[in-house]
Amino acid sequence: MVIRVAMNRISPALLSIIILFSMVAGAKARTPALKYPGKSAGGLSVEVPAGWLADQADANVKDRIRRLRDRIRNDLSLIVVVTGHTDTFGSPAENMAIGYYYAHEVANQLTTVSGFPEDRIDIRSAGESGALVNHGGHDAQRLNRRVVVSLASPLEKVIKPLPEPGTNPGRVLILEPRAGTVNRSYQRLTAIVEGDSNTALLTVNGISSLIAVNKSRIESEIVLENGDNLIEVMAWDQSGRFGRDQVKVVYVPPPPQVELTHPVDGDVFNTTISPVIQVNGQIMSKTILRETFLFLNGSPRRIEVDSQGRFSQPIVLIREKNKLRVEALDIFGKTATSPDITVKTINMAPKDMVVFLTWDKPGVDLDLHVWGPEGKHTYYRALDPYDSSEAIPGGALDLDDKDGFGPEVFTLADGPEGIYTIGARYHHSLKGTPCKAQVTVVLHPAEPSRRITRIFGPFTMSPGINSNWTVARVSFPHESFVSGSSQK
Structure with missing residues (x-):
């Protein structure tokens, strides 16, 4: 069965519109897989109008298309020839190009919708040479604007190939x-x-x-x-x-570029009020970013980056000299690193212990808890002794992150002697996805000769099941880890 449907003539004045349409429609053009004509295999062929859509064809055409597809799958000696025909308006050169364009559109439908193998399709144009009607206006010549899909056996060296x-x-x-x-x-x-x-x-x-x-x-x-x-x-x-x-x-694509806008190298911060500062910057990337890390004194932590590549990450300064660096990785494995910068602190009270809680999924809220001697408990509802009498004397939850990847940070200076239990909890009000948590405990971070660093995790946490994690127990003034990484 042959179906012929009218389609408006493409004139030179509409070429710019055609270009836009072809990009939107995704009409796939192919350099002919076989750069020579072939001998007709006879029998099975189908003719469709220019601009034909496979999913809108009637049952008879779909059946013939399916039979063509099955035939070429079962006989590797055959190719599918897709030939575009035009009306007689315009120049022969223009009509040859338009014929190829018609054929490209139909070939794209055959491969993306009807399941034809792309490497077995030969795109051709007959231009106006195969016109069925040589007179009349655009409507009268609608029968000429068509595409013929047929089978052929290639005859290499018999017919002169395309250049x-x-x-x-x-x-x-x-x-x-x-x-x-x-x-x-x-x-x-x-x-x-x-x-x-x-x-x-x-x-x-x-x-x-x-x-x-x-x-x-x-x-x-x-x-x-x-x-x-x-x-x-x-x-x-x-x-x-x-x-x-x-x-x-x-x-x-060029690798990403990282720019730190705050702080700048050599900045000095007075930590009397708060040891927390904000690290701001932007990542310029032509590709999608996979992950971004902020390194504070050599310790990495994942940070969030918005759609414009901007980031704003709070950190806690725990030394008199602190080194910062941001590193970005794109989906192709290319990395970019900001220059190392050093920021200093003044009036920094010596810390006996600093605890960092981080996790690997955005939109998750984990809470850091520290239980001290005499039943004291520092967490998001008891940030420090000035905020609540429940909090541990000398301790403070300096950073309570409710989004991103953390961190939550607890610091202790001149706290009471005894056992300190460190734990993490998945916030009860959220029904989020599981995440992997990690806790870093640093004893005497500002004193290299006494500094001890231990990393616990990663530990999978989720709402309900595994929502609590008892990380470690530390003894002061013995400065020793009694236990670590047990599940509660």
Whole structure:
């Protein structure tokens, strides 16, 4: 069964609209898998209107398409020939380009919707040479605007193949971009098309567009994908002579760049009021970021970055000299690191113990708890002795993070003697996803000769089950770990 439906003629005045449509619709153009015509396999073929959509075809056409697909799957000696036909309006060169455009659209439907193997499809154009109606207006010639899908057996060396890219550089020559590696996805295409061609077919990674030739020159904006990109220009002159050129361009995105805006190297902070400062900056990246870490005195912690690459992370300064650095990793494994900066503190009270709680999932709220001698308890409802009599004397929850990846930070200076129990809890009001928590305990962080650092975890925590984690028990003034990493 043959279906013919009217479709408006594509005129040169609408070429810019065609270009936009082809990019939106994703009409896939292919350099012919077999660069030579073939001998008809006979029998099974189907004719569809230009602009045909596979999912809107009637049952008879779908059945013939399915039979074509099954035939080519079972007989590896066959190829699928997709030939575009146009009406007789316009020049022969323009109609050859439009015929290819029609064929590209249908071939895309066959591969993406109907399941045809892409490497067995041969794209061709008959232009206006196969017109069924040679008179009348656009409506009268609607039967001419069609695509024929058929089977063929390739006959290499029997019929002259299409010219290879670059064999006729005087007719079609791509000037920009040049073959090689670039670090920008946006590129401007410039090509020379000699002769009297007024229409060409531009193909970038299988996406085709009809484009006008202005004074033997083509200019267009293109966007490259990560990795290899094949760019091809095909054109026909008024006598039907064919030329093409292609280049292969490799797009390698530049690595991210990290900028720290606060603090700056050499800043001095008075910690009498609070040891907490804010680290601000931005990551400039052409690619998606996988993860970002802030390093404080060599200890890493994951931080959140917004859609613009900005970050603002609170930290607790625990030494007189503190080194900061931010490192970003994109999805391609490329890293970028900010310069190391050093910030100093004044009026820093010596700390006996500092505890950091971090986790690996955003949108999770874990709470750090420390139980001290005499039943004292420091947590988000008892931040320090000034906030609540329940809190541990000499202790403080300096940072209570309710979002991001933490940290929550507890510090202790001149606390009472006895056993301190460190724990983490998944906040009871949330029904979030499981996460992996990690706790770092540092004894005497500002005294290198006495400093002891222990890391506990990662420990999987989730609402309900495993919502509590008893991390470690530390004895003062013995400065020893009684136990660690047990589950409560």
